[in-house]
Amino acid sequence: MLDIIKKLLGTAAPIHRSMDEQQQVDKETRRLALYQFSTCSYCIKVRRVIKQLDLKIEYRDAANNQRWKQALIREGGLYQTPCLRIEHQDGSVQWMYESGDIIRYLKRRFST
Numbered sequence: 001m002l003d004i005i006k007k008l009l010g011t012a013a014p015i016h017r018s019m020d021e022q023q024q025v026d027k028e029t030r031r032l033a034l035y036q037f038s039t040c041s042y043c044i045k046v047r048r049v050i051k052q053l054d055l056k057i058e059y060r061d062a063a064n065n066q067r068w069k070q071a072l073i074r075e076g077g078l079y080q081t082p083c084l085r086i087e088h089q090d091g092s093v094q095w096m097y098e099s100g101d102i103i104r105y106l107k108r109r110f111s112t
Contacts, residue, residue: 014054017112022054025110029055031087034102035072037063042099043082049103053110060085 017025034050034057036043050057060068062081073079076095084102086094096102 014052015110015112017054021112025054026056028109029057031089033058033060033085035060035062035068035076035083035085036081037061040081045099046082046084046102046106049106053106055106055110057084 032055034043034046036047036059038061047059060071062068062072062079062083069079072081072083075093076083076085076097078097080097082097082099082102084096084105086096086105088094096105
C-alpha cells in the first residue's frame, strides 16, 4: 500500500544504474536545463521525476533570476514553466513546455 501511495505522489525510490550507465546519463543531461518556479505545482511534478530518474539537470529559477527569465522569453518564446531546454547533438535547441510532455520525454529517454 505504501508503495502505491509513493508512486502516486511521485516519491518512488530513485532508479539505480551501474557507474558507467550513470556517467553516460550525466553526460547526456548536461545538455538539459529546466526553467522553473520553485512553488509551481507542475514544476514540482517534473522535479520529482527528475529525482526519481536520478538525473543531474540544471534548474533555472525564471521567477527570481532575470537572466533566466529573459532567456526563457527571448529564446523559448513564452514566460511559462516548467520548460525543458534541450540542446541536441547537432547544436539545435528545443524548448519543451508542459509538464506531461517533459515527464514523458524524460521517462522515455532515461528510464532503464
